[in-house]
Amino acid sequence: MHLTAAQEFHELNTRYGGEVASASRASGLALMLYDTSAASPAIHFLHNSGIPESVVTSYSSQWFTCDPLLPDAGCHDEVMRHSSIVAPANSVAETNEVYFSRLGRAGFVEAAALSRPLGRSFHLVVGLLAHRQQFRGSLSVDSVTGQVDQWLAQGSDYLVDACLHIALYRPAAPPAAPVAPVSMTRREQQLVNELLRGSSNKQIAADLHLSIYTIENYLSRLYRKFAVHSRTALLAALRQSAAARGG
Numbered sequence: 001m002h003l004t005a006a007q008e009f010h011e012l013n014t015r016y017g018g019e020v021a022s023a024s025r026a027s028g029l030a031l032m033l034y035d036t037s038a039a040s041p042a043i044h045f046l047h048n049s050g051i052p053e054s055v056v057t058s059y060s061s062q063w064f065t066c067d068p069l070l071p072d073a074g075c076h077d078e079v080m081r082h083s084s085i086v087a088p089a090n091s092v093a094e095t096n097e098v099y100f101s102r103l104g105r106a107g108f109v110e111a112a113a114l115s116r117p118l119g120r121s122f123h124l125v126v127g128l129l130a131h132r133q134q135f136r137g138s139l140s141v142d143s144v145t146g147q148v149d150q151w152l153a154q155g156s157d158y159l160v161d162a163c164l165h166i167a168l169y170r171p172a173a174p175p176a177a178p179v180a181p182v183s184m185t186r187r188e189q190q191l192v193n194e195l196l197r198g199s200s201n202k203q204i205a206a207d208l209h210l211s212i213y214t215i216e217n218y219l220s221r222l223y224r225k226f227a228v229h230s231r232t233a234l235l236a237a238l239r240q241s242a243a244a245r246g247g
Contacts, residue, residue: 016151028129037121066099069113
């Protein structure tokens with residue numbers, strides 16, 4: 001029987017998703033498209049296994065803006081990253097706590113993510129979660145990078161089509177509300193300029209001759225000034241502020 005492209009992609013996701021989940025000891029797995037081209041970034045789930053629909057819905061509508069494992073959260077090396085949900089340990093933990101506490105209330109104890117760029121505006125993200133009731137040990141993320149790359153390579157045609165469909169049918173953004181000016185120090189403005197260029201925390205620290213710890217402290221201050229909880233939301237606020245100034 002001839003399968004449609006969507007059916008072939010579903011079978012591919014089921015096979016590779018099962019292999020990756022088993023090898024990494026994940027009880028929940030998702031393949032997502034992260035769209036950063038719109039005024040407000042968006043997440044689109046392409047495959048989900050073992051993650052409750054309530055969590056998927058909440059993540060898609062709001063939680064992802066606080067997710068420190070997404071590409072805009074400061075790590076651009078495109079490798080697996082994971083963080084303990086129980087005790088996120090860094091100087092911007094207060095901005096991550098919202099996300100981790102929500103996952104923790106849903107029963108998850110560990111999270112990991114692997115991202116790959118797909119053009120200028122989209123990132124493919126494979127998210128892995130470990131649930132306390134099916135916990136089989138810490139997520140083994142390094143062992144599945146090859147399988148994930150094979151998975152994404154096999155589904156590349158469908159993934160490109162999905163990006164085109166999202167780009168073509170993305171709803172128009174509503175008119176932006178007036179943005180109140182935010183006062184920043186000279187150093188904070190330097191950091192903002194680096195952020196808007198897409199620099200990672202490590203790159204910013206090197207360019208400004210500061211430590212990673214200091215950069216993270218400056219980020220925490222900017223989060224508070226712009227009333228946001230993630231790097232993604234901060235970038236959106238900065239772009240909106242620049243547009244309001246005509247910059």
